[in-house]
Amino acid sequence: DAKxxxxxxxxxxxxxxxxxxxxxSTISGNEYVYWYRQIHSQGPQYIIHGLKNNETNExxxxxxxxxxxxxxxxxxxxxxxxxxxxxxxxxxAAYQGAQKLVFGQGTRLTIxx
Amino acid sequence: DTGVSQxxxxxxxxxxxxxxxxxxxISEHNRLYWYRQTLGQGPEFLTYFQNEAQLEKSRLLSDRFxxxxxKGSFSTLEIQRTEQGDSAMYxxxxxxxxxxxxxxxxxxxxxxxx
Numbered sequence: 001d002a003k004x005x006x007x008x009x010x011x012x013x014x015x016x017x018x019x020x021x022x023x024x025s026t027i028s029g030n031e032y033v034y035w036y037r038q039i040h041s042q043g044p045q046y047i048i049h050g051l052k053n054n055e056t057n058e059x060x061x062x063x064x065x066x067x068x069x070x071x072x073x074x075x076x077x078x079x080x081x082x083x084x085x086x087x088x089x090x091x092x093a094a095y096q097g098a099q100k101l102v103f104g105q106g107t108r109l110t111i112x113x
Numbered sequence: 114d115t116g117v118s119q120x121x122x123x124x125x126x127x128x129x130x131x132x133x134x135x136x137x138x139i140s141e142h143n144r145l146y147w148y149r150q151t152l153g154q155g156p157e158f159l160t161y162f163q164n165e166a167q168l169e170k171s172r173l174l175s176d177r178f179x180x181x182x183x184k185g186s187f188s189t190l191e192i193q194r195t196e197q198g199d200s201a202m203y204x205x206x207x208x209x210x211x212x213x214x215x216x217x218x219x220x221x222x223x224x225x226x227x
Contacts, residue, residue, distance in 0.1 A: 034215075043115070043204050043218030044156060087155060099169060100146065101216060103155030 004088045009108040018075040020107050022088030025069045030092050033064060034101070035073045037084040044087065044103075047073065078111045085109070115139070117219035119205050125225045126195055133191045134222045138207030145188050146216060147180055148204040149173065156204055162188060163210060195226045 005023040012018040024033065034049040048055055048062045050071075055062045061074040075082055087106040116139040126132050138145050143164050148156035159178070160170045164185035174180075177195075182188040192199055202223050206216040 041220075043117075043206070043221050044216075045115070046215040046217065049215070085155075099144065099161050100158035100171075101148075101156070102158065106155055 004090055004104055006086070006088050006104065006107045008105060009110070011110050011112055012075075012078050014080060014111050014113050015077055018078040018082065018109060018111070020073040020075075020086050020088075020109060021070065022073070023070045024088070024090045027068050027090050028092075031090050032092070033062065033068075033071050034089040034091060035060070035062065036087045036089065036101070036103075037082075038087070038106070039081075039084040044101075047086075078109075080111050080113065083109060083111045115217040115219065117205060117207055117217050119203075119219040119222050121222060122220060123223045123225075125227065128197060128226055129194055131191065131193045132195055132224065133189055134203055134205075134224075136188045136190070136205030136207075136219060138187070138205070139217060140186075141209070142207035142217070143185065143210050144208045144216075145182055146206040146208075147188070147190050148206065150202040150204060150221070151200075156202075159190075192224075195224075197226050200224055200226045 032049050035047040036044040038044045047059050050062045064071045085106040085108050087103050118137045120135045146161040147159040150156040158171050159174050160180050162182040165182050177193045180190045202221040204221045206218045208216045
């Protein structure tokens with residue numbers, strides 16, 4: 001799987017949008033961008049994934065650049081419960097063979113009151 | 114609560130003892146994964162099953178580790194002759210084999226080897 005680069009930590013004020021960047025300059029055409037987060041002492045939680053179009057769900061939005069070399073996860077109105085480590089993962093679709101998730105160090109996001 | 118449960122949540126054992134962890138996946142999920150996470154690091158893949166077949170094992174899974182999923186439902190991960198380096202959080206996840214394939218993780222079992 002392609003490697004990703006994320007800032008080790010970020011801060012955001014409660015109620016503001018949190019924008020978490022991820023670089024994946026070696027991404028292949030058939031690789032998806034997945035985001036998971038891990039709240040302290042819990043297992044990782046799936047947030048969103050996308051291939052090339054922007055995606056939105058009830059948790060977040062995912063913006064992928066046109067060249068697909070980077071992406072941004074947006075939490076539109078961050079709350080204290082969004083404090084977590086956020087992982088950006090690049091992988092092929094599971095039906096194409098890759099099953100495991102390869103986690104990097106992630107970004108530790110702290111939401112401040 | 115994702116619907117994936119793990120037991121026990123915490124285990125303290127002495128070096129050299131054997132330990133076994135259990136994972137119960139979401140009932141309709143036919144894929145089950147084990148990961149290990151040490152302090153300050155992201156989870157690392159250990160192995161995965163599709164139904165009862167173990168289809169991939171990481172080189173991290175030494176011969177002291179064995180995983181089973183005998184009836185394609187729950188899974189067990191056994192560590193024999195534990196070492197201090199085995200201290201970690203052991204995470205289980207499950208997914209469907211079709212659709213969007215996202216993995217749902219359990220709360221983990223924290224192992225401390227003294």
